Amino acid sequence: MAAAPSRPFDYLESLPGTVFFKLYQQPSTALAIFRRMLPDLAKCFVMALLYLKDPIPAVDLEIWVKSESLKERDSALSILGRLHILSNTTTADNVRAYMVTNPFAASLRQALTGAEQTQSFGVLSRTSDEGSTSIGSLDEYARRQWEGVLGYMVGTSGLGIQRDANLSKGVKQLLQAGHLVEIRDRRVEITQDGFAFVLQDVGTQVWHILILYVESAEAIGMDSVEVLSFIFLLSSLELGKSYEKRHLTSNQLRTLTDLADFGIVYQSSPEAGQFYPTRLATTLTSDSSALSNPISGTLSGPGGGSNQPGSGFIIIETNYRLYAYTSSPLQISLIALFTTLKYRFPNLVTGKITRQSIRRAIEMGITADQIISYLATHAHPQMRKHNVSRSTSNQTGIPPSVLPPTVVDQIRLWQLERDRVKATAGFLFKDFVSLAEYEAPCRYAEEIGVLIWKSDRKRMFFVTRHEQVAAFLRNRK
Amino acid sequence: MPRAVRGVLIECDPSVKAIILKYDEERHDYIVEDLDDDRHLVIKESQLQNLKLRLGRELDEKVMQPEESESE
Numbered sequence: 209m210a211a212a213p214s215r216p217f218d219y220l221e222s223l224p225g226t227v228f229f230k231l232y233q234q235p236s237t238a239l240a241i242f243r244r245m246l247p248d249l250a251k252c253f254v255m256a257l258l259y260l261k262d263p264i265p266a267v268d269l270e271i272w273v274k275s276e277s278l279k280e281r282d283s284a285l286s287i288l289g290r291l292h293i294l295s296n297t298t299t300a301d302n303v304r305a306y307m308v309t310n311p312f313a314a315s316l317r318q319a320l321t322g323a324e325q326t327q328s329f330g331v332l333s334r335t336s337d338e339g340s341t342s343i344g345s346l347d348e349y350a351r352r353q354w355e356g357v358l359g360y361m362v363g364t365s366g367l368g369i370q371r372d373a374n375l376s377k378g379v380k381q382l383l384q385a386g387h388l389v390e391i392r393d394r395r396v397e398i399t400q401d402g403f404a405f406v407l408q409d410v411g412t413q414v415w416h417i418l419i420l421y422v423e424s425a426e427a428i429g430m431d432s433v434e435v436l437s438f439i440f441l442l443s444s445l446e447l448g449k450s451y452e453k454r455h456l457t458s459n460q461l462r463t464l465t466d467l468a469d470f471g472i473v474y475q476s477s478p479e480a481g482q483f484y485p486t487r488l489a490t491t492l493t494s495d496s497s498a499l500s501n502p503i504s505g506t507l508s509g510p511g512g513g514s515n516q517p518g519s520g521f522i523i524i525e526t527n528y529r530l531y532a533y534t535s536s537p538l539q540i541s542l543i544a545l546f547t548t549l550k551y552r553f554p555n556l557v558t559g560k561i562t563r564q565s566i567r568r569a570i571e572m573g574i575t576a577d578q579i580i581s582y583l584a585t586h587a588h589p590q591m592r593k594h595n596v597s598r599s600t601s602n603q604t605g606i607p608p609s610v611l612p613p614t615v616v617d618q619i620r621l622w623q624l625e626r627d628r629v630k631a632t633a634g635f636l637f638k639d640f641v642s643l644a645e646y647e648a649p650c651r652y653a654e655e656i657g658v659l660i661w662k663s664d665r666k667r668m669f670f671v672t673r674h675e676q677v678a679a680f681l682r683n684r685k
Numbered sequence: 686m687p688r689a690v691r692g693v694l695i696e697c698d699p700s701v702k703a704i705i706l707k708y709d710e711e712r713h714d715y716i717v718e719d720l721d722d723d724r725h726l727v728i729k730e731s732q733l734q735n736l737k738l739r740l741g742r743e744l745d746e747k748v749m750q751p752e753e754s755e756s757e
Binding site for chain 1: 725
């Protein structure tokens with residue numbers, strides 16, 4: 209899973225080099241980037257070069273990799289370059305060479321071998337005043353807060369279900385600033401981005417939120433680099449241990465309080481002398497994250513019930529009836545977004561997917577594909593089993609779906625009903641005198657990939673961008 | 686002398702195109718260019734939202750929907 213194209217990676221990549229320079233001053237950041245963001249081959253390169261004093265000629269490094277793995281090598285080198293870890297230099301006799309850049313190399317060496325007293329990995333608290341908090345209760349806290357955030361987004365309160373996590377104003381503002389929810393008529397409404405968000409696994413969600421937080425940090429007068437490196441620090445802490453707050457700067461303390469609202473860290477009160485990272489923080493930069501951890505187990509599965517990862521709970525019949533074996537308010541309100549719910553039992557809700565319910569969802573900006581992927585991810589094991597026997601009759605190259613094909617098709621058709629016209633903004637070129645005059649720019653537009661529509665008979669064509677085509681026409685005069 | 690005109694290319698069913706043509710007859714304020722096949726035309730960018738709304742409303746009224754039985 210390491211270094212799969214991910215949101216944190218995309219975000220980091222977009223930062224300027226000077227930010228990296230500041231980030232890599234911290235050993236915890238260097239280590240976090242090293243273990244989470246790099247593919248295995250890139251890790252090999254970094255480890256091999258880490259203690260070299262002089263640049264290594266590019267040819268020497270390149271022969272380490274067999275010729276059939278050139279693709280992996282290039283992608284590893286490109287990732288290292290984009291994260292400003294490896295730099296292209298030249299050796300003394302002017303040969304192209306690689307070198308691990310400096311703040312990163314020094315920090316990673318320090319992280320690996322230790323150094324004199326640093327606070328980069330947090331300072332363990334020695335005094336346990338309130339009797340240490342157990343891992344179980346930290347998980348419970350993290351789960352409650354995070355489910356509260358998701359619940360707020362999908363509007364569990366609208367169903368008349370009590371909420372036990374109290375969300376601060378900052379959390380709500382952040383969700384709004386990230387366009388995950390919108391406030392319409394003083395009611396919270398989930399956006400299309402928000403719907404995609406709640407369907408992701410917990411690890412991805414946490415990163416998404418953290419990046420939003422970092423991006424908004426500047427606006428409330430904090431240094432985004434400081435916040436980001438603090439997040440990397442948190443990710444390297446140990447679950448179940450408490451850490452001193454004395455050594456933190458005022459901005460870091462502020463971040464800490466904000467992150468406590470999300471359940472990423474726990475402190476018994478904002479004035480407490482120490483804090484605990486929860487599993488949401490400690491799994492941020494480790495590979496052993498999402499699936500196997502109990503938080504996402506209870507979040508994505510039926511609440512509290514079976515903790516088995518990936519066990520679905522939704523059954524859909526070909527007559528559009530839906531049965532969901534869950535008692536989680538969050539899941540129920542997610543399902544309610546696109547289903548007309550009918551009955552609720554202690555461990556089961558039933559409903560029907562109707563034209564109205566799908567249209568309602570689509571009007572909110574949810575797409576048919578998002579609904580289908582949600583249903584498919586959470587399909588009950590019985591549906592999967594049932595489907596294995598049928599999937600041999602696989603028609604027209606469509607991959608066998610766990611969902612009844614009629615339902616999937618109908619959801620798509622209901623969406624199409626809403627979009628009867630396909631609109632593309634752009635420019636219409638017309639009034640060409642001769643066919644020859646028309647043909648050349650038309651072909652050019654097609655080549656550069658801006659052509660949408662053309663008619664040879666009317667000598668007109670439609671493009672999304674006109675600058676290049678216009679320049680082309682001018683040059684031919 | 687070739688010209689470029691800004692607009693929005695609409696791709697739709699012939700039936701929907703007929704409706705748009707009908708709208709345009711009222712005040713000629715939608716269409717930039719009728720592209721003479723059954724499925725395409727270019728309209729003014731400013732009218733796109735308006736058109737979508739109007740189409741949605743009209744089609745909801747006119748298109749027959751099978752009765753949805755709420756019985757279980």
